[in-house]
Amino acid sequence: MGNGYIRRISVVLGFVALVAAAAMGVWRYGYFQALDQLARQGQSDLALASDRLTGQLQRYRELAVLVADHPRVNAALAGEDVSQAEALFLEIADKTAAQDIRLTNADGLVLAAARPDQPGLDIAPLVARAAQGALGWGNGRTAHGTRVFAYAAPVFDARSRVTGTVVVTADLAGIEWDWVGSNPAVFFTDARDRVFITNRSEIVYWQRSDEGPGLQPATGPALPFDSYELGRHEVWQLGWGPYLPQNALHLVRPLPVIGMTGEALVDVAPARRLATLQAAAVAGLCLAFGALLFLATERRRTLAEANAQLEQRVAERTAALSDTNTQLRREAEEREEAQAALAQAQADLVQAGKLSALGQMSAGLSHELNQPLMAIQTYADNAQAFLQRDKPDRAEDNLGRIADMARRMGRIIKNLRAFARQESEPALRVDLAQVVQSAVELTTPRMRHEEVTLTLNLPDAAVWVSGGEVRLGQVFVNLISNAVDAMAGRDTRALTIDIQNTSVIISDTGPGIETPDRVFDPFYSTKEVGASEGMGLGLSISYGIVQSFGGEIHGANGPDGAVFTVDLQPWTQEVAA
Structure with missing residues (x-):
């Protein structure tokens, strides 16, 4: 008794361990799939934020190039009164939200500025590049701590010599204002590996760690951080505050056009929740099945023990009840014969x-x-x-x-x-109208028996598509048979088949499709249990056949019932090649 109890406990524990392993495998697989989806979505969000930032900064680059060609700029460089140029710069800065516009001569001396009383960015490196005839650009911080991005455009004379430079400075705080706090967390690091633009103001000026991935505050102690590789993904574990995820997928996008690198931190909590739900569902199903199996086994064991006790009592009374035992054996044989019959x-x-x-x-x-x-x-x-x-x-x-x-x-x-016939040839040139006609001829006795009214609209000429005659015929026979099954017992039973270009539209007057999104899933069926061909594989197989020919099959609900559309690829010389 003790050994049997220990054995049953061991089996239960082993089954629980197996279920736990299966659930862990499902969780890991679901987590990886969800991470892939999060990575794709995060890359799209990062690309959108990068394009938005680049586009906003490009306006100031074009503004610098346009202002460099203005006549007042050339007049100021020629030694005339710079007040008109400063008035022009101030008007342009007010209309374009530029932080400042400055004009320097060929030696880098500032001649005019839109806001001369405000301290600006150190533009000497930008002016030096513009003096070589190229467009200078860069980012930095003013004396007041304002983060700016500047473009320096050279001014050419009639002989294509650089006579000066127009520097347009943009305040990055105004650019950030529209998307501060949006999801996911996005930041852009400059050439010095510091966070210069971001929608999370608490990490501005954070510096890239010299020891590996991650960021460190500009001042103060380093905050909790760790990272690990998960397949082809990099996950950061953060303790940087309530507005940044604790576990985030780290994505990177280089932006050479502005000399920065765009990075995003996508919260992986939704992926973990989805994987946990999938693993819990699998574990629940397995445990429920195991519980039922265990109850059935226990019942069988109890019956076996009762039977053993009964046999033991019969054996003890064999001497006194031999005749009765013989009769019982005879009845047992008759019962076995009856069961066999x-x-x-x-x-x-x-x-x-x-x-x-x-x-x-x-x-x-x-x-x-x-x-x-x-x-x-x-x-x-x-x-x-x-x-x-x-x-x-x-x-x-x-x-x-x-x-x-x-x-x-x-x-x-x-x-x-x-x-x-068993067809295994690749896609060939097939007359779609002939395939549909053959499928209708095969199913006509069934439709006549079910009193289904057929409306068949075939084109006068052949419709050549890429496919296989037998496999496409199987698709249309399956769709017609499903439509006839769906209309069984209804007052109006009408089936319409139209061929439009290389598409076949089959509509019926049945109850429609309960869940169109799942109609092509394997083993999905609305037929009653025990009905013929009710395994739910017909539409899934049809979907695979049409996909193998490069086509598409769709199911939807029309005004009178279900509507299935089969779109096939037209046969061309390129398809044949």
Whole structure:
């Protein structure tokens, strides 16, 4: 008893450990998938923020180039009164929100400024680059601590010599104002690896750590930080305040056009929550199944123990109850024979059910073949009678009808053979109208039996698409059969098939699609349990077939019922190549 109890405890603990391992695997897989999705979204957000910053700064670059060509600038460089140039600079700065506009001569001496009383950026390196005929640009901080970005455009004379420089300075605080506090956290580091622009003001001027990834405050002690690699992703663990995530996906985007590097910190908490929910769902299902299996096993063990006790008591009374024991054995044998007979009867019933289903499927096509056979016999008798009466024209007409009936039977048999053939060839040139026509012919007996009204709109000419005749026929037969099943028992049963260019639209008057987003998922089915072909794989297989030919299949709800659209690739010389 003790050993059995220990064994059961060991099995339970082993099963729990297995479920925990499976849940951990599901969590890890889900976490990686969610991180990939977060990385894509974060890269999009970072690209958007980078493009916005670059675009806003580019306006000041173009402004510097345009102002450098203004006549008042050339007049000020020629020695005329600079007051008009300063008035022009002030007017432009007020209209464009520029922090300052300055004009220097070829030696770097400031001649005019929009706001001469305000301390500005050290523009000597920018002026030196502009003196070489190139566009100078850079970032820095004024004496008052204002973060600015400046562009220096050279001023050329008639001989293309640099006579001066126009420097346009932009206040970065005004640019940041529109997106401070937005998600995710984005910051831009300059050439000195310091945070110069960001939507989180608390990390401005933080410096890149010399020991590896991460940032350190400009003043004061370093705050908690750690990082690790997770696949192809870098995750930062932060303790930088309530407005920055504790665990963040670190993304980088170089911006050489402004000499900075854009970086983003995307919170990974949603990815962890999603992975945890997936792992919890898997663990819950496994534990529920294990609990049911354990209860069933315990019940079986209890019954086995009771049976063992009963056998022991019977063995003790064998001497006194031998006749009764013999009778019980005889009854047990009869019961086994009855069970064997019952099992055989059940197997026969299953086989009969299979044969009945096969007969139901073949009844419609048998009728399609039997009707032309009877017509052929009638036309043959008529032709013989007309020949005896010396009426060859009428006999020829009956023989022509016999030929038409024979062709009709051959077409039905051809469609059956084509539908049953195993097709493994690559995509070929296929007549879409002929494939749809063949599928309709195969399903016509079923539609006639279910009293479905068919409206078939086929083009006059062939519609050549890329695909396989058998596999595309399987798709359309499946869609038509599903539509007939959906309309079963309804007052109005109408099926419409339209071919528009290289698209086939199949609409019915059924109840519609309950969840269109899941209709192509494997094992998804709205048919009752036990119904034929109710495994939910038909539409999933059809989806894969159409995708393999480069097409698309969509399911939606129309005004009267479900509408399925199959879009295929037209056959061209490029597709053939």
